[in-house]
Amino acid sequence: MKSQPVSIRPYSRKPEENGPSENEGLIAFPPGGSPSDAQAILDSLEEGIVAIGLDKKILYMNRAAREILKTRDENPISSDCRKVVNSSECQARCVLAKTVETGEPIRNMEISLVDAFGRRRVLRLNTALLKDSSGKVFGGVEIFHDISQIVALKEELKGRYSFGRIIGRSEKMQEIFDLLPVIAQSKSTVLIEGESGTGKELVAHALHENSSRREGPFVKLNCAALSEGVLESELFGHVRGAFTGAVQSRPGRFELASGGTLFLDEIGEISSSMQVKLLRVLQEEEFERVGGTKTVKVDVRVIAATNRDLKQAMETGEFRKDLYYRLRVIPITLPPLRERQEDLPLLIQSFIDRYNAELGKNIQGLTSEAMKVLLNYHYPGNIRELQNIIEHAALLCNESRIDLRHLPGDLLPAQAQSTFLESAMLEANPVKYLEEELIKMAMAEYGGNVSEVARRLSMGRSTLWRRLKEMKLA
CATH class of the missing domain: 3.30.450.20 (PAS domain)
Known part of the structure; x- marks a missing residue:
């Protein structure tokens, strides 16, 4: 009945x-x-x-x-x-x-x-x-x-498997977490080594936030992004008239970071002459501005980072031995993501929580198929690449779980891509379904820039706007 x-x-x-x-x-x-x-x-x-x-x-x-x-x-x-x-x-x-x-x-x-x-x-x-x-x-x-109990347990695990905004339960990360609180209390120079995207700046920031200098400034500078002349001025400042365009005196990053922490990223890219000047500041904690004669004293903790093998660069003469050992008072080596696979579920959930808050979504997790793809991927771009993948997926996903079709296409094996096409054929209107998925992917790739999306899809802007309204994305 x-x-x-x-x-x-x-x-x-x-x-x-x-x-x-x-x-x-x-x-x-x-x-x-x-x-x-x-x-x-x-x-x-x-x-x-x-x-x-x-x-x-x-x-x-x-x-x-x-x-x-x-x-x-x-x-x-x-x-x-x-x-x-x-x-x-x-x-x-x-x-x-x-x-x-x-x-x-x-x-x-x-x-x-x-x-x-x-x-x-x-x-x-x-x-x-x-x-x-x-x-x-x-x-x-x-x-x-x-x-409440589930949330309390998650908070307990978060405290156990994190330091600052760094997350990890793998043995390598647990060893680093054990060292970071001790290192944070020291003023010694730290050299953070690791591939691009492994979280070197996060570690530097966590050391600053957990140190006695936390009330002071945290100043960062990417050394690879500047020419030698500009880098010197950025680090040490300059006086008025030091060079063409120097219409007024300006403090450098060392002065701005006094009482706090100076994070020098891509330290392995600086020239030999800059290496000499940096070594002097680290040893004597004083310098002169570019074009100036007055000695400036500073109280700065320096944390440097590199994705290069500085030991090899030192042996070939590209990097000074004395500077290498002066920077490497406390070395920290961050493992690539492919060597900490057990951290992937924690990192994935952390990024989902972040983009749920930013995008106003309520994604609960991933389907087993999507999780399998992410667990088997090698991540040449490390954590930064994983973050971009989850952001891409979160933008496309309007359901409770991220599925294969929400992941970037280059992550999917040919079989999974074939499965995606087969799933499209199960829709009432397969062509419309594929068109909407392409629009979603392009919107995510170009940050919602309608003109760029229209150009990439060879679609008129008015047509694209009409499709976006139909999809309730505009």
Whole structure:
């Protein structure tokens, strides 16, 4: 026999019923059943259920909702929902009001609240509209469960597997995490070595933030991006008239970083003459501005970074031995991402959380197929490349999980790309589906620049705008 769906409709006590009823307001029951049947069904659920009218008065709360919210009111029916729920979203914008306005349910939103006993709780929330038999909306329902323990565990793991904004559970990263707090308290010069994209600047920033110099400035300079003359002026500053265009005196990065930390990236790219000048500052903590004669003293901790093999450069005479050993008082070598595969799930989730916040999305994770591709990829660009991949996928994904079709095409093996085309053939309009996916990919690649996307797809701007509106992307 086919089961009957549960109906939900507004309910009021009969005039002859005396005294308050905790069932007053909203009753859910199978056709032919009674309110007590519905109460038993709803009270058996672990999820909290709160029904709220358009006037923001509580219509109904089941047993789990009362326990999760720890309401002191024995009969919260007809109470103001903001007093009972008291969540972070109540202070910003009512989620039910948004559901009523848009007609769209909210799925898996995380909210925080303080219960009647002053304890902070984190809930995962879903919403839906409540309609009477004629289809008229008379309120909304919030369905939630308490994930406070899960969040607390994640925070504990985050503390165990992170230092600053650096994340990792691999043995190599754990060894680095053990050293960083000790290194942070020292003033000694640090040389961070590792391939491009391994997070050298993050390590430098974490050392600064966890040092006694945290209140001082953190100044950074990419040495490879500047010519020798410009680099000298950037590092040491210049006096007025030192060179053509020097219309006024200007402090350099060493002066700006005094009392704090100076991060010199791509240190292996500086010339031999600049190596001599830098060595003097590191040894004597003093220098003269370009074109000046006055000696400037500074108190700066220097953290340098390179993706070159400086030891080999030293042996070939490209890098001074004395500067190499002066910089390498404390060496830190960051492993490439391919050597810390066990860190991938943590890093992926971290980037998903970041882009959820930036893009206003609610991506929960990856499908098993997409995760398999990312776990088997070799990442020549290291963490920076992984971050770009997740950003690309997050822009394209409008679902709860990132799938193969959301990943950059060059990551997918030929078989996966074939599977993508086959999946397109399952759509009602395969050509339209492929066109929309191409538009999404191009929008992500060109940062939403409509002119560039139109040019890349050989499509008129007006046509592209029309497609974007149809796709609700404009």
